[in-house]
Amino acid sequence: MIVAPPDPVVLAGLATTRPGPAGASLLRAGLHARRLLLLKTLLVRVQRHRETVAPAVLRGFEAGWLLLERAERARPDVVRAVLDYPTTGAWLAAALTEPLGPGLDRHLAHLELLAVTAALRAGVEVDLVVDTPGGVLPLPGVGRVESGGAGRLRIDARSRAVRIGGGDGTGSRAVLRRRANGPARTLTGSGPGWRGLRALPGGATRLEDLDPYRLPPDMGIPARAAADHADTDHAGWADRWTAARRLLRGTDRERAIEVGRSVDAVVPLVPRGTRAIGATLSAAPGAVLMTPSAGAADMAETLVHELHHSKLATLHELVPLHRPHPPGRAAPTYRVGWRTDARPVAGVLQGVYAHLALADLWHRAARGSRAPGLPERWRVRSAQRFDHVHDQVVEALAILLESDELTNEGREFARQMRKHLASLSSGRRALA
Incomplete structure (x- = not known):
């Protein structure tokens, strides 16, 4: 999808998981280009099969498209924000994969609501x-x-x-x-x-408990459920968010800023059991789905972990890091330390990237043990978790670098991840 080869320096920076303006700009541009491509693909699909779409739905779709064009002429920044919002990606994925028929008609009707939202925010008459x-x-x-x-x-x-x-x-x-x-x-x-929607304190991140596309049906095993707006403890989420951001700022200010700018929506999930759960959707980068966390550290770690799943999914759409497996053949799977089930190479790559980001965070937390306002238990926890995950990431990186499923860019990306992990490992004994 990318027209020009990516700057190797920018790719190397992204591989370290460290926040940076060049990497963030590449990912934002890539996300928007992807949304425009998918939207155009949906328009072409509707035009090719217009005789199968209910007449009222087709009229609404076409009216919505014209309204979206009007809004873009008035405020292109607003239309971009609406199109790049995480649930828009989930809607596009659902609409493009739904077979022709009543199910697709229901998805197509959503375009008019996106256009109305953009027009209202852009100040257009409706x-x-x-x-x-x-x-x-x-x-x-x-x-x-x-x-x-x-x-x-x-x-x-x-x-x-x-x-x-x-x-x-x-x-x-x-x-x-x-x-x-x-x-x-x-x-x-x-x-x-x-x-x-409620905005979480200190920025523009929303607590997304309203959008019908915030969680696909039957996600996860067992299936997860999105918390309803009426049942969401908004004050509790705001408190946990504030505490997690404070912990991140005290540990790694650049990461705290990245989380605030890149996480557009936190989607509350209905808890099941006592363990906190986090997730992302590859079609909806910028949304973190999670159950209420046990504390600031749990939430901070979940935000960093899940954000890097989103970053890698967006990057892979721009610059393929691994090759698609030939159809009709079972894809090889590999064992990694943080999962009980074997994972395909795409899952190994995703896991390595997210755990490398956590290793970087924990390394900084452990080394910044005397930072004002940071609890000692956070330093101790971080040192222990860094030590635990370090060897797991080393082993998983070896799997990636020995695999023939990575592209040339993917192999170089893995090398840069290994290089960054080695830079963290140099002071490993001092963290204990």
Whole structure:
């Protein structure tokens, strides 16, 4: 997908897992290019099979496309933010893999809601009536309106106030206020049925417990469930987020900044058992799915670990690091220290990258033992965990470097990871 060969220096920097402006810029550009490509692919699919799409859905899809174009002419930065939001990627993945029929029609109807969201944030005038399947009107990255059973809602946005009510123009259910200037990242709302996303303290990261695409059905074994907005302890999540960011800032300020800028959404999962769980979706970089953490250290580690799964997934779309396995043949699998099951080379690469990031974090925490405000137990825990994971990453890197499944870029990426781990290993005895 990438047009020009990547700068080897930038790739080497990404391989170390250390935050850097050049790497972040490459990944942001790659993510957006990927979203535009997938959106265009969906448009082509609809055009080729338009006779199979329900007429009302097709009209809404085409109206949404035109509205999205209007919003982009007014505020291209806002449209980019909407398209790059994690759940937009999950929606595109679902729509592009759904067979033709009613299921695809339901996904296609979501484009109009994305376009409405972009238009409202961009300050564009909107006056239209939209269907609300299930009695819910989602505005991705902003919130949702619960229609109270109404099958259609009218959106009237011809000023700074946006009124959302019954399809006949009566019975206003929600009022949104939008900024005339500024970044327009959020809309504030009130009124019956309005549910707005909460921003986590100190930045623009949302606690995403509203979007219908925040968690695919049947994810995980056993299947995981996304926490409902009404059942989410928003204050508790805010407290844990603040404590985790404070711990990261005291340990590694650059990583704390990267987490704040790169994690667009934290998706609460329903707990199952006592162990904290974190996950990411390759189609939705920037979203971290997790159960409530046991403490600041658990959450900080989960954020760093899962963010690096997202970073590597985005990079692999830009610069393939391993080759696809030939169809019809079982892919080789390998044993790694942090899993009980054997993993394909893609899983080994993902695991190495995420654990190298943690090793880097723990190394800094252990060496910065006397930093003001950092608890001693964090230093001790970090030293122990670095020592535990170090040999596991060494062994998994050997698997990667001996494999013929990596591309040339992937092999060099693995070499740079090994080089960075070696730089951390030089002071290993001093961490105890």
